[in-house]
Amino acid sequence: MPPVVAPVIEPEKPKAKVKPIDRSQGVLRPVIVEELVGPDHKVRAIWELTGQLDLSGYYGKIQSQEGKAGSSAWNPQLLLSVWLYAYSEQVTSARYLSTLMEYEPGLMWLAGLGVVNYWTLNAFRSSHQEELSKLLAELLGVLSHEGLITLECVAHDGTKIQAQAGSDTFRRGKTLEKEILKAQELVVELERQEASGGSGNARRDAAQRRAARERNERMKLAAEELEKVRAAKKSEQERAEARVSLTEPESRNMKHGNNAIEPSYNVQISVDAEQKIIVGFCLTQSSSDSGCLQEAMEQVKETVGRYPEQSVADGGFTNQASIHDMNQSGIDFYGSLAEPEMRQAASMKAAGIDPAFGPSAFQVLTESKSLQCPAGKILEYVRQSKKGDTTYWQYQAESKDCGGCEYQKQCCPRPEKGRLVSIRMEENEEVAAFREKMKTEAAQQIYKKRGPVAEFPNAWIKEKLGIRKFRLRGMAKATTEALWGVLTYDVQQWIRLSWRPKVMAAVVGNGATQLA
Ligand code: SF4
Structure with missing residues (x-):
């Protein structure tokens, strides 16, 4: 009989000990606002830069006054800084931005833990186009002073950005006439209801009347825009077929890089070749770039104070008119002319x-x-x-x-x-001379700058800043939105090229002094 072997009993392994999670507790922690962001965080740069700009145009519009009744307004420097930071982080929604202000360290530092409501943020963003244009000119003055802009060579290009409308909102003249009539009738009906006492809900009635009036105005604008579209058509049949968007009448159908045709605006951007800084910008309703170069150079002159010495643009801009215009303005033009x-x-x-x-x-x-x-x-x-x-x-x-x-x-x-x-x-003599110039090696070398310089900011604004479709309606508001993108791009270039190297040098210098 084999011997009986006692079974080996392994000692029980103790359970792993981990920290418990207590979600029932409430904790009050001190927040040192100044320590929320590091010394080289971009919110510090944005705040420093906006502090150098003349914001008197913004302050002049504030109705609240010190020593008088009423609540204080938000500081325009703060609102400006908040939006510049938001765009640089691809945040374009005012509601989301307002929520972020409650916990995002950069925004908490900027606002000193304050939270601006989305309505105020939205109103600040969509208005003040004039002030924003002045700020761009001022910013370019700062960049020019620091040697980041030379205007020796400016590359120009256009990019189409989708408008806040769908392709299915386009209507021909007859449908538009019916819509205008309906909109007018609704306004009259709501005014009649108001005169007879309304529904009993004054707030809702007022909102309905405001919406009806806005729609009526939009229909009138659509009728005006339709006439402009018709005037640009060559044949009677094309004029009869002309259509316009009812929700965004100033936009035009434009072909994009992926061949999709969408209601859009054509954003024209001029870039200084020295450090790829945007020195001019405008928004057009034209899907073609052919007549846009002179206007773009005028924008550069208005913003920076003078024409560039050279301008470079692709074949879409190169034609007899632009060659003539550049000669007249004393700009040495380089482009691509088809044989x-x-x-x-x-x-x-x-x-x-x-x-x-x-x-x-x-x-x-x-x-x-x-x-x-x-x-x-x-x-x-x-x-x-x-x-x-x-x-x-x-x-x-x-x-x-x-x-x-x-x-x-x-x-x-x-x-x-x-x-x-x-x-x-x-x-034409000018065109023949231009063609001869473009055959030289020197001209070809200058023309080669165009792609990398002109297309870089366009791609950045769309991909990095997330402005592929305007959030705001109407050409004026779309211009303001594009202006935010341009300002944010230039501010980021200033941070990269000027502010951050100085801050890092100071940090390294301090470290070296402490070690010594
Ligand atoms: S050669 Fe040409 S132009 Fe002359 S008759 Fe023939 S088809 Fe006409």
Whole structure:
């Protein structure tokens, strides 16, 4: 019989000892406001900078006065600093910002633990456009004084930012007329109800009347904007098809980088190449950049006090008008001008014409002011046309000649009209000189600055500051919102390039002194 072996009993392992969590307790802790943020925290920089700016325009609008009854207003320097900090942290909602003020250390330090309600924050943000523009000019003065702006070279570009409206809010004239009528009737009806005593809830009635009046005003604005849109159309049919947004009448449908067409504004931004600081900005309703360069340079002059020495912009801005405008303003302009041959090749390809039957295949008969085609037929001069910056003389073949021609398929895919040939005439002198300048290596090197300089702030404002869609409605308020983005961007550049290096040098210096 095998021996009986007693089982080995392992000693029980003691349970791990962890700290208990007591959520039933209440604790009062002292908060030392000054220690909420470190010495190089950006709220300190923002407060220091806003303290240097002239805020008299803001203070002048405050109705509360010392020594008189009534509560004190919030300090405009605080509201300005709070919004600059909020935008730099991608916070664009006034409600969320107000909540953040209760626990976010940077905001707690700024406001000394105070909390501003969202209504006050919203009102401060959406008004004061004039003061905000002056602040940008002042800020640029500070940056210029510190050598961060030279205006030797300014790169310019536009970016589309979605308006506070959906694509489905666009209506044609007839629908708009009905909406205007409905809005007017509602205002009259609510005023009639008010005159007869109202519903008994005065506050609600007043809110309804205010909303009806605002809608009525918006419909009137929509009618005005529709006329502007119609005036820009070429044909009667296009004018009949013209539409405008009922919720954001001043916005226009614009194509974005992802090919989506959305109600938007075109934000034009000029950037000093020295340190990529924004030195000019404006908002336009035009989806095309072609006529925006001169206005942008005027903005730079207004904000900084003078035109830049050089300006650089892409092909969207480069045309005869902008070349002429820049010459007139004494600005050395660098851009991208399409070669007429390339343009002509593209239009021939679109029309299905064989490259072998291009304009060079036709012989100019100077004496008779006509052309002779490869089949020996005569094309008569019909008109002069302008495409971009170049003048062309146009000659038309007879449809019966082209219809029965052996080269018809290659030369005139639509014989019912007869082949139309455009012969390029002499180019405008300024444009020809510009084209020659852009062929030089030096000009190409300057033009290469454009992408990295001009596109960087656009991307920053959209991606880092989160302004991809305006929160505010109306062109004036959208301009103010974009201005906040531009100011925040420039303030952050100032912190990075000027304020933080000085603070860090002081901190290191203090450390070295203590060690010594
Ligand atoms: S298609 Fe017309 S223009 Fe062209 S070669 Fe023939 S006749 Fe001449």
